[in-house]
Amino acid sequence: MMNIMHPSLRRLDLNLLPVFDAIYRHRSVRLAADELAMSTSALSHALSRLRITLNDPLFYREGHRMCPSVYATQLAPSVASVLNRLEQELTPQPEFEAASSTEHLQIAITDFTAFCIFPALMHKLQYEAPGLRFELRYLPHNPALTELLAGEVDLALGFSTPDDIRHPELEEIGWFEDEYVVISNTDRTQLTLKDYLAARHLVVTPWNEKQGVLDIQLEQMGYTRQIAIKTPSMLSAPFIVAESDLLMAIPRFAAEKLIPATKIKIFALPFAIPAFEVKIYSHKRSGKRGATRWLKAKLQTLATECSSGR
Structure with missing residues (x-):
């Protein structure tokens, strides 16, 4: 017999959980409807569906108040916790704002990349992104594939070689070329x-x-x-x-x-x-996409300035 995952959740319209939570907190259909931007009739209909699904009255009217049943009182903390957790996890990531960011980026480097680009980079960032923080780590091997895939570093600045193996999960862009x-x-x-x-x-x-x-x-x-x-x-x-x-x-x-x-x-x-070439490597599914995308663009601009200024 096929094992059906989450049978209770499959029976329940999850949109009804905010209705339950709002009524429980406000003890009022009207106030709950106002919070959820619903009409009182729509909220009453949602409560009826929830009662049928859970096979419990959930709330009793006593004067102007909606008083919870024993089951509703037991259920309320878990529902509130789940809704708060989902709200936190499902909130869209904010757009990266360089001027106010306090992101902490780990970058795999070599002596060459640190010496040649970071003085100029930090000179610019002290004005454009003063809160951005870096942890520079020596590149253990080229192109730090394992560390990027594991999320241990956010970017790697590595040398391009004829033996480079391209990994489908990594993005690589040419950064700096020299003789x-x-x-x-x-x-x-x-x-x-x-x-x-x-x-x-x-x-x-x-x-x-x-x-x-x-x-x-x-x-x-x-x-x-x-x-x-x-x-x-x-x-x-x-x-x-x-x-x-x-x-x-x-x-x-x-x-x-x-x-x-x-x-x-x-x-x-x-x-x-052949020319000496340094590439910027990053993970396609990095958790800091906004910050790494901005930094890669900044690094490319600096590389162009360094080349044209020579």
């Missing part, structure tokens, strides 16, 4: 491919990856380079380069921002490689 350059100490005067291959290198590996995109490209060309240091931190790397003979490949935007802070020179990368 690779090479930085060295200030003693170097030129950088040919021969010079590049003869030098020792520092390589940033945010996820302790075995091989970076430059090494894959060099391998396809039949070359290898001598890697002296691998480090997960991009921010310490330029200072190491400035005090050594090491070379480091880095996006141009980051290299140019680092020049005032350390003694380095910038050279063109002496072989062709």
Whole structure:
């Protein structure tokens, strides 16, 4: 025999529950009808249907008051609780208002994304969204798929690679594109491919990856380079380069921002490689859709400004 779910609810018109709750609170058909914007005759008809469905008189008229039955008195707290809970849960989400929002957003980042965009972002947000709060978390892997799907982070700013796997639950948009350059100490005067291959290198590996995109490209060309240091931190790397003979490949935007802070020179990368690209990843069913949508638009605007200002 088929198991019918919620047989009692299937017999009851749930629109009658607010009628019951209003009469119980006001002890008056007229006042309940006013609260529910119904006529007294329509409310009386609804009460009659409820009495039939529940097989109980529910309310007795004593003078001008509607007094609850024993069953109605027992039922009233549960009905009020259920209606309050549904009202809270079913209230439409308010539109995101940046100026007044106090949302707390968790964003997976790397050194590069934090260093290159968050100073400019926070400069703007102190005026446009002063209450918006962030928790920056290091991107554990690219593109933080597990964390986004689990709702542990709201956005991830990650590198695009040829091996990217697109997940149907994730949205991804191109955010920032740049060319690779090479930085060295200030003693170097030129950088040919021969010079590049003869030098020792520092390589940033945010996820302790075995091989970076430059090494894959060099391998396809039949070359290898001598890697002296691998480090997960991009921010310490330029200072190491400035005090050594090491070379480091880095996006141009980051290299140019680092020049005032350390003694380095910038050279063109002496072989062709696809552009460095960062994407913004988010979950399609994020619980903070308004905030993440607004922030993604703001990030894209900043990326455009950064590119055009160079």
